[in-house]
Amino acid sequence: MAINKQWHLENKMPKNPTLEQKIKWHTGHAKNCTCRDSKEHLKKLKLK
Numbered sequence: 001m002a003i004n005k006q007w008h009l010e011n012k013m014p015k016n017p018t019l020e021q022k023i024k025w026h027t028g029h030a031k032n033c034t035c036r037d038s039k040e041h042l043k044k045l046k047l048k
């Protein structure tokens with residue numbers, strides 16, 4: 001599990017994110033960082 005600190009500093013999750021914002025965040029996150037399982041998260045978010 002590696003944290004891309006720089007990416008996290010530049011990409012903060014909004015306080016009350018919309019589904020669209022969450023998907024955007026996790027899409028960017030999956031490409032740049034592996035500290036959370038964003039790919040699994042995206043699957044679930046897109047099912048809704």
Ligand SMILES: [Zn+2]
Binds near residue numbers: 004008029035036
């Ligand atoms: Zn991360």
